[in-house]
Amino acid sequence: MSIRLRRRQFLMGSSALAAAAAFGAGPAWAQGATLRQFFWGGQARADRTYAVNDLFTAANGASVDSSFLAWGDYWPKLATETAGGNAPDIVQMDYRYIVEYAKRNAIAPLDEFVGGALKLDGFDEDQLEGGKVDGQLYGISLGANSVAQLVNLSAFEEAGIEPPNRDTTYDEIREKGEAFKAANIRGGIRIIADGSGSEPMLDNWLRQKGLALYTAEGTLGFDADAAVEWFTLWQGLRNDGICVTAEDQALDTNGPLETTMVVMGKAAMMPSNSNQLVAFRTLMTDNLTITNYPRIAPGVGGGHYRKPSMFFSVGGSSANKELAAEYLSFFVNDLEAAKVLGVERGIPCIDKTREAVAPDLGEADQIALEFVANLGDLLGPLPPPPPAAAGEIDASLLRVLSQEVAFGARTPEDAGQYFVSEATAILQRAS
The missing domain is CATH 3.40.190.10 (Periplasmic binding protein-like II)
Incomplete structure (x- = not known):
């Protein structure tokens, strides 16, 4: 199933948008811009993602046109759009495919935006390393999981x-x-x-x-x-x-x-x-x-091992790479966004977002957090990214x-x- 962002019937959208009002208007260059986003998952993930998109729009003025599919349907659709030069600006990427997409220039390196549009202060180092291919950063981990x-x-x-x-x-x-x-x-x-x-x-x-x-x-x-x-x-x-x-x-x-x-x-x-x-x-x-x-x-x-549950990457053919990088930065840093996202995509990779999320976690989220944090002797090193x-x-x-x-x-x-x-x-x- 694929649901477009234009149908704004979200579980959390209205409350998230109200919370975003405190940020004020975004930069003028972002006003009216639209980012295309594509991810895999179910309705629960979609509701959370769309609510954060509302927050981003309220803060930055750029809209996000988003859709999702189940895992098995997602990759053929993404491959088709990428081959046709119509890849989304923001794509959800998996550890097993990041090397392949990076080497085909289907996703863009993000290093030039780090410290500017893309803020990664305090980001877990192992999760950053998981998003690198040949020393360049191609994916921002959306959470650690196992x-x-x-x-x-x-x-x-x-x-x-x-x-x-x-x-x-x-x-x-x-x-x-x-x-x-x-x-x-x-x-x-x-x-x-x-x-x-x-x-x-x-x-x-x-x-x-x-x-x-x-x-x-x-x-x-x-x-x-x-x-x-x-x-x-x-x-x-x-x-x-x-x-x-x-x-x-x-x-x-x-x-x-x-x-x-x-x-x-x-x-x-x-x-x-x-x-x-x-x-x-x-x-x-x-x-x-x-x-x-x-x-x-x-x-x-x-x-x-503690694996990046998934990444957000920027499409290699995107005409809005800097704005997309700003969206990625907002997604992993903003505290209100963190509260909306919880740990559905994994344990947040920045201390301040983990601290913001923890008090409001439901039972299932607490179980996931405790599981990943207490693997003990079950835990081994992160393996290298799989080949293309x-x-x-x-x-x-x-x-x-x-x-x-x-x-x-x-x-x-x-x-x-x-x-x-x-x-x-x-x-x-x-x-």
Whole structure:
């Protein structure tokens, strides 16, 4: 679904606009200018974004024409607009794609605006580094987050099973899954979604083994044996009724949150991100929380990291780069904007905005903040940005092979060997 800014029926727009009045009129050169903005997310994110856009317009006089799509629909649309030379002025960018877009000049370097239109005083250094490509700044992190497991506590309570915690291992997920299956609640809901096609879950599992999804040189950081082991792990969980069936997992289109396994009532857990708890809670009446991904063995950590949840970047073909940079500065610095945004896009990256947000956080936001702040031994270093072809490998290889194994078209052995050989070929072609 895509909703344009012109339809101003927002949950928070009127109150945000009233709060903005205190800023007074913006600079004369901005009056009447319009920025085009495009982001992925759901309605809850859109409401918050549009309210901040109202604040920016009230303060600066420039309007923001904004639209959004679900993750799976967003990237094809952005690629089409970029190829046609019609990219938005402000685009939401992901860590996995920032290298590709930067190297194609599809997004613009922001260094010339830092200290002027773009104020970054007190910005978390690790989050700034995450937005750099070849030493230049291409993306402003909108919040720190971490991968997380979404957990339906209501389903666990109904099944009479203790939910997972920070020490739970894959073996214990299997044990709990057997008990969950025996409880046979909600028409046979399974304990966990099929994570074999989840790039973040594979990445986390590899990191715990001392491996990596990608190296700093842009090559694969694991071999075929590891890939075979990964597909075999999930084939066993699938065959034993621990994770959801192939047919059910195929319903998840990697698009709207409504098609995910937890929301559809097919699984009690699924891979997610810390900043998504708020959005999921708007879709369900069950009690939801988040925890970490399973450990590969007791005491093994290091799989998680504090990742820029997403960036705002400036379109490479934008005719309003300085104004767009000013918008980015407003989005991450303004205290009223911070209160509107909360932690829906992650934990704010500047101390003063974190302090402004904390007192008004709801329960779900507090859970997300506490989770990211207290990863402890689960936390490892931020990996290098993935290579330009990482998006293709994720969407056209990992997810496809996951389904082929699930439906019996390939064995885990065949899929693991093919994944490594084909991913290597894709990386070589893109280099």
